[in-house]
Amino acid sequence: MVSMEKDNKKITPREVDFAKWYTDIIKAAKLADYSSVKGCIVIEPNGYAIWEKMQSILDQEFKKLGHVNCQMPLLIPENLLNKEKELVNGFSPEVAWVTSGGNKELEEKLCIRPTSETLFCDYYQQHVKSYRDLPMLYNQWCNVLRWEKETRPFLRSREFLWQEGHTIHETKQEAEEETLNMIDVYHRFHNDVLLIPSIKGKKTEKEKFSGAEYTLTNEALMYNGITLQSGTSHYFGQRFSKAYNVKFTNRENKEEYAYQTSWGTTTRMIGALIMVHSDNYGLVLPPKIAPKQVVIVPIGNSDEITSLTEKYKEELEKAHIDTYIDNSNKSPGFKFAEAEVNGIPIRIEVGKRDLDAGKIVLVRRDTREKIEESLDINIVDCVSKLLKQIGEDMYQRALKRRNELTYVAHNLTEMENILNTQPGFIHAMWCGKDECEEKIKNIKGCKSRCILEDGEKIDDKCVCCGEKAQYHVIWGIQY
Amino acid sequence: MVSMEKDNKKITPREVDFAKWYTDIIKAAKLADYSSVKGCIVIEPNGYAIWEKMQSILDQEFKKLGHVNCQMPLLIPENLLNKEKELVNGFSPEVAWVTSGGNKELEEKLCIRPTSETLFCDYYQQHVKSYRDLPMLYNQWCNVLRWEKETRPFLRSREFLWQEGHTIHETKQEAEEETLNMIDVYHRFHNDVLLIPSIKGKKTEKEKFSGAEYTLTNEALMYNGITLQSGTSHYFGQRFSKAYNVKFTNRENKEEYAYQTSWGTTTRMIGALIMVHSDNYGLVLPPKIAPKQVVIVPIGNSDEITSLTEKYKEELEKAHIDTYIDNSNKSPGFKFAEAEVNGIPIRIEVGKRDLDAGKIVLVRRDTREKIEESLDINIVDCVSKLLKQIGEDMYQRALKRRNELTYVAHNLTEMENILNTQPGFIHAMWCGKDECEEKIKNIKGCKSRCILEDGEKIDDKCVCCGEKAQYHVIWGIQY
Numbered sequence: 019m020v021s022m023e024k025d026n027k028k029i030t031p032r033e034v035d036f037a038k039w040y041t042d043i044i045k046a047a048k049l050a051d052y053s054s055v056k057g058c059i060v061i062e063p064n065g066y067a068i069w070e071k072m073q074s075i076l077d078q079e080f081k082k083l084g085h086v087n088c089q090m091p092l093l094i095p096e097n098l099l100n101k102e103k104e105l106v107n108g109f110s111p112e113v114a115w116v117t118s119g120g121n122k123e124l125e126e127k128l129c130i131r132p133t134s135e136t137l138f139c140d141y142y143q144q145h146v147k148s149y150r151d152l153p154m155l156y157n158q159w160c161n162v163l164r165w166e167k168e169t170r171p172f173l174r175s176r177e178f179l180w181q182e183g184h185t186i187h188e189t190k191q192e193a194e195e196e197t198l199n200m201i202d203v204y205h206r207f208h209n210d211v212l213l214i215p216s217i218k219g220k221k222t223e224k225e226k227f228s229g230a231e232y233t234l235t236n237e238a239l240m241y242n243g244i245t246l247q248s249g250t251s252h253y254f255g256q257r258f259s260k261a262y263n264v265k266f267t268n269r270e271n272k273e274e275y276a277y278q279t280s281w282g283t284t285t286r287m288i289g290a291l292i293m294v295h296s297d298n299y300g301l302v303l304p305p306k307i308a309p310k311q312v313v314i315v316p317i318g319n320s321d322e323i324t325s326l327t328e329k330y331k332e333e334l335e336k337a338h339i340d341t342y343i344d345n346s347n348k349s350p351g352f353k354f355a356e357a358e359v360n361g362i363p364i365r366i367e368v369g370k371r372d373l374d375a376g377k378i379v380l381v382r383r384d385t386r387e388k389i390e391e392s393l394d395i396n397i398v399d400c401v402s403k404l405l406k407q408i409g410e411d412m413y414q415r416a417l418k419r420r421n422e423l424t425y426v427a428h429n430l431t432e433m434e435n436i437l438n439t440q441p442g443f444i445h446a447m448w449c450g451k452d453e454c455e456e457k458i459k460n461i462k463g464c465k466s467r468c469i470l471e472d473g474e475k476i477d478d479k480c481v482c483c484g485e486k487a488q489y490h491v492i493w494g495i496q497y
Numbered sequence: 498m499v500s501m502e503k504d505n506k507k508i509t510p511r512e513v514d515f516a517k518w519y520t521d522i523i524k525a526a527k528l529a530d531y532s533s534v535k536g537c538i539v540i541e542p543n544g545y546a547i548w549e550k551m552q553s554i555l556d557q558e559f560k561k562l563g564h565v566n567c568q569m570p571l572l573i574p575e576n577l578l579n580k581e582k583e584l585v586n587g588f589s590p591e592v593a594w595v596t597s598g599g600n601k602e603l604e605e606k607l608c609i610r611p612t613s614e615t616l617f618c619d620y621y622q623q624h625v626k627s628y629r630d631l632p633m634l635y636n637q638w639c640n641v642l643r644w645e646k647e648t649r650p651f652l653r654s655r656e657f658l659w660q661e662g663h664t665i666h667e668t669k670q671e672a673e674e675e676t677l678n679m680i681d682v683y684h685r686f687h688n689d690v691l692l693i694p695s696i697k698g699k700k701t702e703k704e705k706f707s708g709a710e711y712t713l714t715n716e717a718l719m720y721n722g723i724t725l726q727s728g729t730s731h732y733f734g735q736r737f738s739k740a741y742n743v744k745f746t747n748r749e750n751k752e753e754y755a756y757q758t759s760w761g762t763t764t765r766m767i768g769a770l771i772m773v774h775s776d777n778y779g780l781v782l783p784p785k786i787a788p789k790q791v792v793i794v795p796i797g798n799s800d801e802i803t804s805l806t807e808k809y810k811e812e813l814e815k816a817h818i819d820t821y822i823d824n825s826n827k828s829p830g831f832k833f834a835e836a837e838v839n840g841i842p843i844r845i846e847v848g849k850r851d852l853d854a855g856k857i858v859l860v861r862r863d864t865r866e867k868i869e870e871s872l873d874i875n876i877v878d879c880v881s882k883l884l885k886q887i888g889e890d891m892y893q894r895a896l897k898r899r900n901e902l903t904y905v906a907h908n909l910t911e912m913e914n915i916l917n918t919q920p921g922f923i924h925a926m927w928c929g930k931d932e933c934e935e936k937i938k939n940i941k942g943c944k945s946r947c948i949l950e951d952g953e954k955i956d957d958k959c960v961c962c963g964e965k966a967q968y969h970v971i972w973g974i975q976y
Binding site: 051053054055058059060061062063065066067069070086087088089090091092093094095098110111112113114115116117118119120121128130137140141144145156160161163165166167176177179 | 530532533534537538539540541542544545546548549565566567568569570571572573574577589590591592593594595596597598599600607609616619620623624635639640642644645646655656658
């Protein structure tokens, strides 16, 4: 146990310095590292394995709803990007430009995609003829680049990985349904798989995606009370299809512009996982997203130990529980520490002393609780139940934390007090005016997170100006 | 059947114009399309689904051998790239440069990765301390960019998708074993999954990857006798680790440079699939790589037809055979044509007339043969056997074609005759001198494909200069 303590000393306690704790976890669990390319990270195998799990689960959900994957080019010609002014205005401060290729200056510079609306529109414009071709439900998994000034691993880096869904539809209603369905997919994924209790709603005009008619968002709260946008789904109406001439012949045999959506989630979700669930001993991973769910650590060396660990592994793998045996040359203490730092949900210890006493030991990563079980237990039942329990408990703990950090404010003084003491989700009514939103933003950069669609009326007056309130809004400081 | 004929008319016959046939297939099967970005393609859903299948099968093979996935940055700072002269010389004519970002000129320009040796070395250099950290067996799936002048969908485009494995090892022997193992993985994948009979060997000094000590290659022959490099595996020795200072403390407690490999395959393989197996009716896909293996086409509409098609689908899916029912509003003829153009290996037709006669019809895509089966057949057994048979027959046909286009040449006149008549794989002995290789290249650009490791001695003299032969080499014109 000595080396475990030693190892965990590398992690700055969460209470001491949250930002340092966050980067220490990333380093200790080998999720990512800084690279020689300013503002870009290397996603290391432990981090990438989490992303692969996220991809596989989300991708299945997308496909169930009829979406197909494709791949658009990385580069966008300047003149194509310029066709949609709102988008250009939103992204132009953030793009990187390729100006030479093959030892020649380019005639037209190319930007590295910050997002791919333009390319999808360009494609759709050439391929959609009739309402019979609709809907087109495309998605791509790729890298994008945004020239951020301040970066932080996973949360904000110049290059990041994401998926971007882009769909076009025959009717407004169908496109709006798609927008709603996709934010639901993200919401369920966060709540059920990542075990991050999150809230969905609509962005204000100020906070919506440039070019969208409206943006639906899924918002999560980190352990330190800072909010994180966690999946967005945009309804574009016909704005892009008019700019890019995406027309089809409708059922009345008339030309009509297509109705469009886009939606995305990114490697940011790895950052959210850390900031919601992890502790001072390292990463804590939800069972459904953990690349390895169980580690078996043999303590000592005997035929009995070897055959039992192998039997367990085989049975667990057969039940689709990702399991590995740590047969490395390291000491048991080191192996425990490593499994703990890496967030493996369950550790099974198989040692001679316990075997002689007819038992094995299971250790939960989330609570670090040791559970003794009799040797003749059904290991699959036992582990399955425990994984389920861990999942439920992790969600409940995250929910409890979120609820503790969820407030109601009726005026600016209350809001300021909360933001100066311990920030979190602040429920407050809003009149709908930009200037009030702007004024609130002056308090520690607090922004509207989302408008609750069927939000309870918690006051008659706007939290800022005191005039007639229109919307129940959640506010918070964001990453 | 009328519309099928109509549809297939879009495809230029292979015998008339092979290049046109190739691009017609890509268009008709909706695999890819040109984009507004010069030299870059859009990989459409039908094409991307094939890539996803390739990824999933190869990725499993990599992981079985202990490799892990990660993600390096897209961009490489100029000064980092410049550390390895051979690599720079090889790639500098082909790279694209980012010179501004966030509305500012960059202090140091960044190139878009043409390959990632430099970034992996930079990472390894920081993370390897001791022989205990070795081997590090990393792979990444990503996009790369090479500023090609002439492009052709899948075969050569400026941006393409690939996987690049980069590994470092404690000993020369271990790294060389890795190099060999990985070319074997590619070879097996081509032969067993893509059903492309291919040949592995070593590249000559002239044709090896810049910076490698040697390159192993897997070479395939297309239907028209043009060869295609299909997977390469490079042994770097300590060249890169010296340039990038990748050192570790060895078992004798001394500092030593690590031994390195890299290996890759790309979306080119989709091009190879087309050019080996497809015909004048469209795409023909090997059963193991086909995203959908079976299409069920109901002919007419009745409860009996519906329940039978659903029963079949359910049973086939349960047996992990990817199946879909084409319930669209199109005519049966159109559905047949679409399934044929898209290369679905088996089509099952379920219609009233056949049902009344107690039978169903299965159609093989590869031979277009119709097979009548009794209604009470075990559909899973029947389809599984047929898929297996299709796979075997496709491989045998491809092998027969390759053997027909495989020649032996003993002198330049013979070589020229072959290349002027019907090119293919040419076996010929070589003295080992650059100038002979260069001379042969003057005949229609014919290049050495690979040196056969245990190649039979088919002549005493070099095919070019007539002096003492050293190597049994395969030659050919390449894509």
